[in-house]
Amino acid sequence: xxxxxxxxxxxxxxxxxxxxxxxxxxxxxxxxxxxxxxxxxxxxxxxxxxxxxxxxxxxxxxxxxxxxxxxxxxxxxxxxxxxxxxxxxxxxxxxxxxxxxxxxxxxxxxxxxxxxxxxxxxxxxxxxxxxxxxxxxxxxxxxxxxxxxxxxxxxxxxxxxxxxxxxxxxxxxxxxxxxxxxxxxxxxxxxxxxxxxxxxxxxxxxxxxxxxxxxxxxxxxxxxxxxxxxxxxxxxxxxxxxxxxxxxxxxxxxxxxxxxxxxxxxxxxxxxxx
Amino acid sequence: xxxxxxxxxxxxxxxxxxxxxxxxxxxxxxxxxxxxxxxxxxxxxxxxxxxxxxxxxxxxxxxxxxxxxxxxxxxxxxxxxxxxxxxxxxxxxxxxxxxxxxxxxxxxxxxxxxxxxxxxxxxxxxxxxxxxxxxxxxxxxxxxxxxxxxxxxxxxxxxxxxxxxxxxxxxxxxxxxxxxxxxxxxxxxxxxxxxxxxxxxxxxxxxxxxxxxxxxxxxxxxxxxxxxxxxxxxxxxxx
Amino acid sequence: xxxxxxxxxxxxxxxxxxxxxxxxxxxxxxxxxxxxxxxxxxxxxxxxxxxxxxxxxxxxxxxxxxxxxxxxxxxxxxxxxxxxxxxxxxxxxxxxxxxxxxxxxxxxxxxxxxxxxxxxxxxxxxxxxxxxxxxxxxxxxxxxxxxxxxxxxxxxxxxxxxxxxxxxxxxxxxxxxxxxxxxxxxxxxxxxxxxxxxxxxxxxxxxxxxxxxxxxxxxxxxxxxxxxxxx
Numbered sequence: 001x002x003x004x005x006x007x008x009x010x011x012x013x014x015x016x017x018x019x020x021x022x023x024x025x026x027x028x029x030x031x032x033x034x035x036x037x038x039x040x041x042x043x044x045x046x047x048x049x050x051x052x053x054x055x056x057x058x059x060x061x062x063x064x065x066x067x068x069x070x071x072x073x074x075x076x077x078x079x080x081x082x083x084x085x086x087x088x089x090x091x092x093x094x095x096x097x098x099x100x101x102x103x104x105x106x107x108x109x110x111x112x113x114x115x116x117x118x119x120x121x122x123x124x125x126x127x128x129x130x131x132x133x134x135x136x137x138x139x140x141x142x143x144x145x146x147x148x149x150x151x152x153x154x155x156x157x158x159x160x161x162x163x164x165x166x167x168x169x170x171x172x173x174x175x176x177x178x179x180x181x182x183x184x185x186x187x188x189x190x191x192x193x194x195x196x197x198x199x200x201x202x203x204x205x206x207x208x209x210x211x212x213x214x215x216x217x218x219x220x221x222x223x224x225x226x227x228x229x230x231x232x233x234x235x236x237x238x239x240x241x242x243x244x245x246x247x248x249x250x251x252x253x254x255x256x257x258x259x260x261x262x263x264x265x266x267x268x269x270x271x272x273x274x
Numbered sequence: 275x276x277x278x279x280x281x282x283x284x285x286x287x288x289x290x291x292x293x294x295x296x297x298x299x300x301x302x303x304x305x306x307x308x309x310x311x312x313x314x315x316x317x318x319x320x321x322x323x324x325x326x327x328x329x330x331x332x333x334x335x336x337x338x339x340x341x342x343x344x345x346x347x348x349x350x351x352x353x354x355x356x357x358x359x360x361x362x363x364x365x366x367x368x369x370x371x372x373x374x375x376x377x378x379x380x381x382x383x384x385x386x387x388x389x390x391x392x393x394x395x396x397x398x399x400x401x402x403x404x405x406x407x408x409x410x411x412x413x414x415x416x417x418x419x420x421x422x423x424x425x426x427x428x429x430x431x432x433x434x435x436x437x438x439x440x441x442x443x444x445x446x447x448x449x450x451x452x453x454x455x456x457x458x459x460x461x462x463x464x465x466x467x468x469x470x471x472x473x474x475x476x477x478x479x480x481x482x483x484x485x486x487x488x489x490x491x492x493x494x495x496x497x498x499x500x501x502x503x504x505x506x507x508x509x510x511x512x513x
Numbered sequence: 514x515x516x517x518x519x520x521x522x523x524x525x526x527x528x529x530x531x532x533x534x535x536x537x538x539x540x541x542x543x544x545x546x547x548x549x550x551x552x553x554x555x556x557x558x559x560x561x562x563x564x565x566x567x568x569x570x571x572x573x574x575x576x577x578x579x580x581x582x583x584x585x586x587x588x589x590x591x592x593x594x595x596x597x598x599x600x601x602x603x604x605x606x607x608x609x610x611x612x613x614x615x616x617x618x619x620x621x622x623x624x625x626x627x628x629x630x631x632x633x634x635x636x637x638x639x640x641x642x643x644x645x646x647x648x649x650x651x652x653x654x655x656x657x658x659x660x661x662x663x664x665x666x667x668x669x670x671x672x673x674x675x676x677x678x679x680x681x682x683x684x685x686x687x688x689x690x691x692x693x694x695x696x697x698x699x700x701x702x703x704x705x706x707x708x709x710x711x712x713x714x715x716x717x718x719x720x721x722x723x724x725x726x727x728x729x730x731x732x733x734x735x736x737x738x739x740x741x742x743x744x
Binding site: 343347350354357358367398399400401 | 639646647648649744
C-alpha cells in the first residue's frame with residue numbers, strides 16, 4: 001500500500017516532467033518582440049512574420065501590449081525588439097539608453113468612430129481637433145483606452161490641442177484595456193472613440209458604430225522599431241534582432257507590409273525609406 | 275515489560291476523575307479481563323497500559339522502566355478500516371517495521387489464514403461482516419506478534435457464533451505466549467475466557483482475583499451487585 | 514446570439530488545427546501544474562492536518578485564504594520574479610509555457626493543500642489513536658491518510674485543475690499570449706473577445722466547459738465506483 005502511494009507520487013512527477021519536456025523541446029532560434037495590440041490584432045504580424053521566419057530561420061514571438069507596457073517590457077529586458085507607435089515615448093526610450101537603432105517602419109492612421117446617428121455632429125469635418133472639441137461639448141460618451149498605449153497617448157494629445165480637459169468632461173470613460181475591448185465598450189455604449197484603422201477593420205462586433213472622421217494629417221500614426229540595448233541587457237539576442245529590424249525596413253519587408261489588406265483596404269503604409 | 279505496575283494512577287477530565295488512584299500489577303501470563311459497567315474507566319485504563327495516554331497523577335511503569343519501544347499492541351473497539359483490501363489492512367501494521375515485501379506478504383497471509391480470512395484477502399475490508407471485521411482487527415494486532423495484546427470490547431456487537439470465533443482466536447494467541455488484557459461487560463465471556471479478573475467501578479479497582487474465585491466469592495459489594503444485577507440482564511440479551 | 518452560437522458550433526465541427534493546438538497546450542500546461550501542485554500540495558496539506566506545532570492553525574487559515582487569491586496577482590508576482598530584471602531572470606523563462614506552469618502551480622498548491630488539509634484532518638481525527646498505537650511516524654501517518662482519502666482527494670485535484678485551466682490573468686501576464694507558443698484557451702478567448710470575434714470565443718468556451726464537465730463526471734463516477742468497491 002505504501003508502495004502504491006509512492007508509485008503515485010512518482011507518476012505525478014514523471015507525467016509533469018514529460019509534459020514539461022514536450023513543451024521545452026524545439027531549441028530553435030527565436031526573438032521576443034514586444035509590440036502593440038494594433039499590429040497584432042489587426043492581423044499584420046500573422047501576415048508578414050511567416051515570410052521573415054521562412055527566410056531567416058528566426059522565429060518571432062509576439063507579445064502584444066499597449067505601447068507603454070511594450071516599452072516597459074523592453075526596459076526590463078524581457079523583449080529583444082520593440083515595435084511601437086508613440087514617437088515622444090520612443091525618443092525618451094532611446095535617450096535613456098534602453099533602446100538603440102530606432103528606425104521608422106510604417107504608419108497607419110487613427111480614425112474617430114462613433115454612432116451612425118452622430119449626435120455630436122462631427123461627420124465630415126475632416127478636422128480631428130475640432131471633432132474632439134465638439135464631442136466634449138455634446139451630451140455623448142467617449143471611451144478612452146486609458147492604458148498608456150500609443151493610441152491613448154495620441155488621444156490625449158488631441159484633447160490638449162482642443163483645449164479640453166477630458167477628466168472634466170462628463171461622458172469620458174477610461175476602459176483601461178486594449179483597442180478591442182475599448183471598441184466593444186463603445187459599441188455597447190454607442191459612444192465615440194479614437195481607434196487605429198487596422199484594429200477597426202478587423203473588428204467584428206461593430207454594431208452601430210462607423211468611421212466619422214478620418215484623413216486628417218494629424219491622425220497619422222507612425223510606428224518605430226528598435227533593438228533593446230544589449231549594453232543594458234546582455235542576454236538580448238542582438239544578431240537575430242538586427243536581422244528582424246533589417247528585414248522589416250528592407251524593400252522586401254516594406255512591400256510585404258504594403259501588401260497586407262483587409263477587405264481590399266491597405267492598413268499600414270511603409271515609410272522606412274522616405 | 276512485565277510486571278506492569280500502576281501506583282495511584284489518576285486521569286481526570288476537567289475536574290471529574292475518570293480514573294481515581296489505580297493501584298494494579300499486571301503479570302505476564304494468561305488472559306486478564308477488565309470487568310465493570312459502562313463508563314467505569316476500563317478503556318481508559320487500557321490506553322494507559324498501552325502508553326497512548328499519560329496519567330495526570332500517580333505513576334505507571336513497565337517492569338520498572340518506561341514504555342517499551344515494541345511488543346504492545348491494541349485492538350480498538352471501533353477498529354480503523356482503510357478503504358483498501360483485507361490484506362492491505364493487516365499488512366499496514368508491519369509498515370513501521372521496515373520488513374521485506376516478501377516477508378510482509380508471508381506473515382500477513384499466515385495470520386489471515388489463522389483468523390479464517392485467508393480466502394478474503396483481496397476483498398474490501400469495509401465490506402466485511404461485523405464478525406469478519408473484528409477478526410481482521412485481531413489479525414492486524416496479532417501480525418506483529420506482540421508480547422502484550424490489549425483488546426477493547428472485541429465482541430461488543432457480535433452474534434454468538436462470531437463471538438465464539440473471536441474467543442477461540444484469542445485463546446490461540448494466548449497459547450502462542452502473548453499476555454492478553456481485554457475489556458468486556460459480558461459476564462459469560464469473562465467467565466469462559468479469563469484467568470483473572472480486574473473489577474473496575476467508578477474509576478477505582480474494586481477487586482483483582484482469579485476468575486473462579488471472583489464469581490463464587492465476590493469480595494466487594496459493587497462486584498456482588500454487578501454479578502447479581504447484571505447477570506440475568508446479560509443473559510437475556512446475549513444468549 | 515443564436516447566430517454566434519451556430520458559428521461557434523461550426524468552428525468546432527471543423528476541428529481547426531490552430532484551435533486544437535490551443536486546447537492541447539492548455540491541457541499540457543494545466544496538467545503539468547496540477548501534477549507538480551499535487552506533489553507539493555497533497556503532502557503539505559496532510560502535514561498541516563497531522564503535525565502539531567505552534568502556528569498550525571494560522572497556516573491552515575493562510576492556506577484557506579490563499580485559495581481565493583486573484584490569479585492576476587499571482588501573475589504579477591511570477592512576472593516580477595521571472596522578468597530579466599527579476600531574481601530568476603537569467604533562466605529566461607518569461608513568456609514561455611514553463612512560466613505559465615510556474616504561475617498555475619502557485620495557484621494550484623494552496624487550493625490542493627487547503628482541501629487536502631480538510632479531508633485528511635477528518636480522517637486523522639478518526640484514525641489518530643490507532644495509528645499512534647501502531648507507532649507510525651509522521652511520514653507513515655501522512656502517506657496512510659493520503660492513501661485512504663485518495664478518492665476524495667481526486668476531487669481536490671480536479672478543483673486544482675479547474676482553477677488552473679480556467680484562470681486567465683496569470684497566464685496572460687507571464688505567458689504573453691504568444692500565438693502558437695503560449696496561447697491557451699482562456700487567453701485566446703480573451704483575445705478573440707477583444708477582437709469582437711465572439712463566435713470563436715464561444716467555441717473555445719464550449720470546449721472549456723465540456724472539459725470541465727467531463728472531468729467532473731469522471732470524478733463522480735470514480736467516487737461512485739470506489740464507494741461500491743471499498744465501502
